[in-house]
Amino acid sequence: MYRVAVSGINAVDNPGPGVGIAKSLKEGDLDVEIYGLAYDSMEPGIYMKWLFSRSFMMPYPSEGEESFVGRLTYIKDRYGLDVLVSALDAELPLLIKAQDRLQQLGIATFLPTYDQFNLRAKDKLPEVAESIGVKVPRTFVVSSYEGLVKATNELGFPVMVKGIFYKAKKAYNVGEATNHFNAIVAEWGYPVIVQEVVQGEEMNVIGLGDGEGGHFGLVAIKKLWITALGKIWTGVTIRNRPLLEATERFVGEYKWRGGFEFECIVKDDEIYLIEINPRFPAWVYFATGVGVNLPARLMKAALGLNAERDWDYEAGKIYVRYTDDLVTDIEMFQSMVVKGEV
Numbered sequence: 001m002y003r004v005a006v007s008g009i010n011a012v013d014n015p016g017p018g019v020g021i022a023k024s025l026k027e028g029d030l031d032v033e034i035y036g037l038a039y040d041s042m043e044p045g046i047y048m049k050w051l052f053s054r055s056f057m058m059p060y061p062s063e064g065e066e067s068f069v070g071r072l073t074y075i076k077d078r079y080g081l082d083v084l085v086s087a088l089d090a091e092l093p094l095l096i097k098a099q100d101r102l103q104q105l106g107i108a109t110f111l112p113t114y115d116q117f118n119l120r121a122k123d124k125l126p127e128v129a130e131s132i133g134v135k136v137p138r139t140f141v142v143s144s145y146e147g148l149v150k151a152t153n154e155l156g157f158p159v160m161v162k163g164i165f166y167k168a169k170k171a172y173n174v175g176e177a178t179n180h181f182n183a184i185v186a187e188w189g190y191p192v193i194v195q196e197v198v199q200g201e202e203m204n205v206i207g208l209g210d211g212e213g214g215h216f217g218l219v220a221i222k223k224l225w226i227t228a229l230g231k232i233w234t235g236v237t238i239r240n241r242p243l244l245e246a247t248e249r250f251v252g253e254y255k256w257r258g259g260f261e262f263e264c265i266v267k268d269d270e271i272y273l274i275e276i277n278p279r280f281p282a283w284v285y286f287a288t289g290v291g292v293n294l295p296a297r298l299m300k301a302a303l304g305l306n307a308e309r310d311w312d313y314e315a316g317k318i319y320v321r322y323t324d325d326l327v328t329d330i331e332m333f334q335s336m337v338v339k340g341e342v
Contacts, residue, residue, distance in 0.1 A: 002030055003080045004299060005072070007037040008087030009045025009052070014229050015321075017087040019044075020285035021295045022051045025085075027288060028296025035075065041336040047328050054079060057340035061094045069098050069105075076105055083108045083302050085295065087279055089165070092117050110302040112209075112258045117278045119254065121164050122193045125273050132249040134264070134271040137198045143190040148181050149174070151194035162193040168230070170197065200267030202226075203240060205247045206280065206287050208294045208301075211257030216297040217311035219287040220244055221319070232283050237290055237317045246271055259284075259298055286319040 004025060008016030022034050022045070036045045036052035039060060046055040056075055059067040068091075075081050084107050086095050095102070096117060099109050119128055122139075129136045137160075140151035152159055152174060161180035162168040166188060171177035177194070184192050202223040208216040220243055225234040247262045261277035280294065287294050290313040300307035335342040 001033055002082045002299070002303070003033045003035065004083045004085060005035040005037050005056075005075065005081055006052075006085045006087060007058070007091060009036040009038055009043050009048075009055070010040070011044040011048075013227065014231060015282040017280045017282045017284050019048065019051065020282060020288075021085055021087055021280060022048075023285050024288040024293050024295035025299060026051065028293055028299065030296065030299065032299075035079070035081070038336070041333055044326065046336060046342060047326055047332060049328075055336065055342050057336055061090050065094055065098050068094055069101055072102065072107060073105060076107060081107055083299050085109075085298065085302075086111065089120070089278065092278060108302040108304075110258050110298050112256060112260075112278050116254060116256055116258075120276050120278050122162055122195075122275070123164055123191065125276070128250065128254075128276065129273045131253050132246050134246050134273050136273050137265075138196040140194045141191045142181075142194055143192070145178070145181070148177060148192070148194060152177055155194065155196045158197045160193075160195040160197055162195060163188040164191055164193060198265045198267060198272045200265040200270075200272070203238065203243055203264050203266050204232075204281070204283075205243060205262040205264075206259070206284060206294065207247060207251065207256075207262065208259050208298055209251045209256030210301065211255055213252045213255045214309075215248070215251045215256075216301065216307050216309050217287070217292040217294055218244055218247055219290060219292050219294075219311065219313055220247075221283070221286060224318075232281075232319070233321050235283065235286065235319045237286075237313060237315050237319075239315045240266065242269070243271055250276075259294060283319060283321075287313075289319070290314060290317045 006018045006021050008018035010016045011019045036055035037058045126136050158172045163184045169180040205220045207218040221235040222238050259280040261281040263275040265272045292311045297307040332342050
């Protein structure tokens with residue numbers, strides 16, 4: 001049996017990928033015991049005992065490598081731990097730096113390089129798009145109110161106002177653009193991205209790069225219904241050949257290693273690259289449900305085992321996210337608060 005730790009188990013209105021990853025691992029052909037890694041005692045994954053046999057409170061990555069690796073070492077020494085599947089952007093820089101230490105401890109990972117991780121920065125997207133033959137919306141990188149006004153004058157309204165790594169808000173006038181700009185600067189600092197709004201169909205691709213220019217599978221979807229936070233609620237699988245070919249060029253050009261999500265807007269025959277996520281998205285189980293179990297393949301790749309590469313899925317399969325209710329004992333919550341594990 002392999003023991004696997006999975007982060008991102010915050011299955012709330014802005015869900016992490018952890019629950020979908022765990023469901024996928026359970027459906028893989030390796031015998032696994034799954035641990036949940038949490039940052040808050042109310043993360044729903046903690047209480048899903050049918051998925052996570054144990055859950056552990058983790059120190060925030062901002063506390064540094066020693067604290068984070070020390071916690072993983074404790075889990076390894078006391079309960080055993082063979083593989084770590086990271087599902088959150090905030091963890092990745094630390095884990096990329098610490099992966100050799102983790103390997104020495106006997107904890108396998110399959111992560112992008114630091115240079116690959118940095119491609120998620122929105123000011124890098126024009127360079128990436130040009131290299132793989134797709135477009136990006138007209139974009140301004142601004143660091144002042146004057147720059148914001150100039151950008152909106154050039155683009156007209158509406159515009160998207162984005163942090164360089166996180167947050168994206170649509171603005172319909174100067175007042176809204178200024179409010180979004182100030183909020184993003186207060187939370188994330190400069191620069192801020194101001195981008196034209198491209199009307200089209202939102203299409204995403206999930207994939208798993210092998211680090212050598214190939215991959216272990218891709219699945220493309222079209223969003224049908226999203227939440228107020230922009231998260232997919234209902235989607236359908238598609239076989240958009242130009243989109244899939246562009247994604248394969250991306251994997252080949254940058255030799256991507258690990259899971260990723262390629263977010264695009266497709267308008268007529270034009271593909272606009274909107275975002276690159278350096279890990280699996282929250283809808284990762286959709287790929288598993290149509291026969292392409294990427295988390296199980298990532299685990300095999302991390303362990304040095306042969307992972308499948310077929311990805312012949314059927315178009316027209318529907319994905320529906322739903323909420324559920326769970327009732328359990330308060331002792332579990334108390335254990336997480338007091339002991340940091342359950």
